[in-house]
Amino acid sequence: MLLAGEMSSLSCPCLGPQVQFNVVVSAFSLSELPSKAERAEVVQTLWRKTSNFLILVENGTKAGHCLLMEARDLVLKGKEKSPLDPRPGFVFAPCPHELPCPQLTASEPLACSFSQAYHPIPFSWNKQPKEEKFSMVILARGSPEEANRWPRITQPVLQRPRHVHCHLCCPDGHMQHAVITARRHGRDLYRCARVSSWGDLLPVTTPSELPPAAAIDPPES
Known part of the structure; x- marks a missing residue:
């Protein structure tokens, strides 16, 4: 594992062009860099050092999220390839897609x-x-096929009598507010939704399997 802070020393042997790591982590580091050019250079260096997973973490604000989307687009659209590993990159988590973030493109x-x-x-x-x-x-x-392309729960799950509200980021690049009931979706999915937490994946294949938010079953007599 390589931590971004370990790259500050030019004498660090991990800077050698022939060295890669299974997991590379950068936590709360991009926000400390003063320019987009410097952030791009750091992200490209981290990606060249990555053989499997690159994990980037920032503050949970719009500014922090925008920095991560900037780094995400740089890796996904970048033409530069590692001399040791020419495989392209894809988003493993939390996004279930490589499309523009629907949270940032909303009104x-x-x-x-x-x-x-x-x-x-x-x-x-x-x-x-x-x-x-x-x-x-x-x-x-x-390849993206290596990841589970299930919707990601992006807000706390709201549990109500006989139904559950889930806000989902879906594989088609859209947000969906889904209301899940045992009658419409079966007890397995309903129970799964009730015990799910903010950040979990919801095991449904397509958004069409879920009704819109207005469709709530009437109380059973």
């Missing part, structure tokens, strides 16, 4: 972010668990 752009709870250092004034939002993208070498 009211939103960051595609996720939430992680953590326990801070237990000082007397800092004992309560906290929660941090982050955005990420995982790029992989190979």
